[in-house]
Amino acid sequence: xxxxxxxxxxxxxxxxEVNITCSHNNIATNDYITWYxxxxxxGPRFIIQGYKTKVTNEVASLFIPADRKSSTLSLPRVSxxxxxxxxxxxxxxxxxxxxxxxxxxGTLLAVQP
Amino acid sequence: GAGVSxxxxxxxxxxxKYVELRCDPISGHTALYWxxxxxxxxxxxxxxxxxxxxxxxxxxxxxRFFAVRPEGSVSTLKIQRTExxxxxxxxxxxxxxxxxxxxYFGPGTRLTVL
Numbered sequence: 001x002x003x004x005x006x007x008x009x010x011x012x013x014x015x016x017e018v019n020i021t022c023s024h025n026n027i028a029t030n031d032y033i034t035w036y037x038x039x040x041x042x043g044p045r046f047i048i049q050g051y052k053t054k055v056t057n058e059v060a061s062l063f064i065p066a067d068r069k070s071s072t073l074s075l076p077r078v079s080x081x082x083x084x085x086x087x088x089x090x091x092x093x094x095x096x097x098x099x100x101x102x103x104x105x106g107t108l109l110a111v112q113p
Numbered sequence: 114g115a116g117v118s119x120x121x122x123x124x125x126x127x128x129x130k131y132v133e134l135r136c137d138p139i140s141g142h143t144a145l146y147w148x149x150x151x152x153x154x155x156x157x158x159x160x161x162x163x164x165x166x167x168x169x170x171x172x173x174x175x176x177r178f179f180a181v182r183p184e185g186s187v188s189t190l191k192i193q194r195t196e197x198x199x200x201x202x203x204x205x206x207x208x209x210x211x212x213x214x215x216x217y218f219g220p221g222t223r224l225t226v227l
Contacts, residue, residue, distance in 0.1 A: 043219050102158070103154075
């Protein structure tokens, strides 16, 4: 399974756009890139998933360059409630796979007033 | 609709005791996962069920850990002869099937072994 590398922590202010970049140099053809968010005392929550180019939903955007060796999670106009740990994961998609999620230590995003 | 629920939310036990942790997945979800999360770390995979069978138990740390899902819905994680190193948050997740389907996590059970 492809290993991911992301910053340990980031700081931001309310109203700013936050971009968290993740590298996954060994990503395989069948792998998808998935981001989860985790608040204290809660389980991780799915944010967004993509394979290539750009994916956008009501929460975030995910940018994936052509070589797919990295990806960037973009959170528009963050608020204090976006303070959380953000995990970048590479998830294989092939028949019969366990699809256990391999989490790293994530990026702790701290949003200040 | 209801999400994944886990009981108890907190469990304190003494070293050497037996504990059971319960997970109620989202109704209709065939895939169920158990993870363990230590302080400051991301969740670590333990075991995966597809239906009633354990399709992948490669993450179970040793034979003191065991999990069942007898009717393909509720699952119980069982830990025998607990050790202080077993203290962690135990998370359960479910998804509608395999592949890249989203895993929905419960709030976890915080296990403390004294």
